[in-house]
Amino acid sequence: MFYKKELQTEFRSCASITADVNEMVASSGVKEGLCVVSVPHTTAALVITSFWDPRGLADLMDEIDRNIPTRVSYKHQDSPYDASGHVKSAMIGSSATLIIHEGKLVLGSSQGLVFVEFDGPRPREFYVQIVEKPLAIEKVNVGTVYMGMHDLTGEVREVVRRSGVRDGICHVSVLHSTAGLVLAPADEASRRDVMEDIERMVPTRVDFKHRETASDAGGHVKTALTGTQLTLPVRGGELALGEGQAVVFAEFDGPRPRSCFVAVYADC
The missing domain is CATH 2.60.120.460 (YjbQ-like)
Structure with a gap:
């Protein structure tokens, strides 16, 4: 429709x-x-x-x-x-x-x-x-640290496998306004580089108009810039990612208990 x-x-x-x-x-x-x-x-x-x-x-x-x-x-x-x-x-x-x-x-x-x-x-x-x-939907819980990049690839792969879908689409959605979702390098050093450059683009500081906390105010902007969702192909019952790619949860405030939803559906 x-x-x-x-x-x-x-x-x-x-x-x-x-x-x-x-x-x-x-x-x-x-x-x-x-x-x-x-x-x-x-x-x-x-x-x-x-x-x-x-x-x-x-x-x-x-x-x-x-x-x-x-x-x-x-x-x-x-x-x-x-x-x-x-x-x-x-x-x-x-x-x-x-x-x-x-x-x-x-x-x-x-x-x-x-x-x-x-x-x-x-x-x-x-x-x-x-x-x-028809969707196979699961909620994935994430324990975060302050300004941390958390690799969720393993958890998302398991949801795909449990869904039984051989060929289709996997959609991952973060339900927070101070945390994002990105496809990033799997190695930890590169993920730190990504977070540091996001911080360089939107520095955490006290002069934001939204005045809850500096990390909360900056986190809203960072989340809007990185996005909160990814849509990925499923092929042969597995999440189709490139070599070295990872599904990464980006925490811009925290530490907080967080979650995301993973939905998998089959091709017509």
């Missing part, structure tokens, strides 16, 4: 679309499956992040601007906001895949879908495709 929703954005703004997508899932009648949300624009993006505090969304925009400044030196010369918006959209991403379980989106209590406008104001839209699929 395909849905399209229009919205009018403001200049450099964030808009929650979680309620809209929830309504689409409810109207579809799908109890088990996947929901794909896509933004069909080149100067806008889609993130899964905390929706509780608007100041956290302001932090997100500030950090994206700090790493990708709007400037007049771009080769693309439509306008500085348009040119930088293309880069920001490409870096942040414009789609998300969510698990539907028991008729509801599988999201964490503080997670929401946010449409991010890097240019604007403009009339915009987003697309939603809902696919009904």
